[in-house]
Amino acid sequence: MIHPTALVDPSASLAEDVEVGPFCVIGPDVTVGPGSVIGPHVVIKGPTVLGARTRIFQFASVGENCQDKKYAGEPTRLVLGDDNVIREGVTLHRGTVQDRGETTIGSRNLFMAYVHVGHDCVIGDDCILANQVTLAGHVHLGHFAILGGLSAVHQFCHFGEHAMAGGGSIITKDTPAFIMINGNPAQAHGLNAVGLKRRGFDRETIKALTDSYKLIYRQGLTVDQALATMRQRYDLDAVERFAASIECSTRGIIR
Structure with a gap:
């Protein structure tokens, strides 16, 4: 189940049925839940916890040190729930001690290609982040949030449950639950009634x-x-x- 070219640290904890593709690097303090599939050329750095049935595609970087200049190597964490899909080139960073010390992601989320989730973000369940969505540090997404491709969210912003942002939205303020937004800067465009x-x-x-x-x-x-x-x-x-x-x-x- 683990390709012979993959490098898996002996202290990493992988469920017995986890599949690891060619040329992966899985570091210490990484836990991967049952039924998970890790594609080729994926890097996972700990402390990181991946729930059951996580699917990671090639060239993703999961649990790397964050880009905050205040970060000084503290053992912060990244924790994901179950049934998350992490597509090609996605980057998910761990937290900082200046905030929660943990980036937290719920279950059944889809991170399309080249999404970035910054340090200390909190993401609920059943969210969809389309291609190249960027979340700065400390962003909170509610359950069933949808962000269109190339959207960017400013640090410390909250994006409410069942809210939806159109592609290319630049989000610098908080988005109430249940609404649709779009534009640069993003503006409200009604209730997300169809969703x-x-x-x-x-x-x-x-x-x-x-x-x-x-x-x-x-x-x-x-x-x-x-x-x-x-x-x-x-x-x-x-x-x-x-x-x-x-x-x-x-x-x-x-x-």
Whole structure:
């Protein structure tokens, strides 16, 4: 299951059925879960934990030292959940002690070719990052986030659950949950209604979120006024999550 040209450190922990392709380098303090397949010419540096059924394609670099100039070799970590797909040339960096000390990635995410995930990022489950998406350090992505190709996210930005960014978006502020954005600089372009329908949100919830979006973006209200109004109108979990994604913003929301 391990190609004879691969270099695997004796202290690395690989499940019995892990496949490792030609010319891979797997360093110490690396754990790879069962059912995983590591393609040729992949480099994995620890401390890194890869969950079950991880699929890594050729020339990816996983768990490398981060590019933050403050990083001084501390033993920070990269931790991934299960069923992640990491395509060609992807770079996933470990954390820094100045933040969480860990870059954390959930399960069932797709990282298309040449995606970069910087230090201390937190990525939820079921996200799609298209080709050449770049996340600076300290970025947080909610569950089911979708970033179109060549999008870039500024450090410390939060990108909400079920939100979607069109290709080439330059994202320098926080993106509320459930909305669509696009452009340079990115601007809001409505609710991600099609995505919500595909994920099983019912008509009542989508209508309430659409109305809540209009309160924030179309009615000329202050953010506080809009939040108070939507909470008075709707006692729905999704509306509360939308409101909370706005309230937690530290960089201001995309308008």
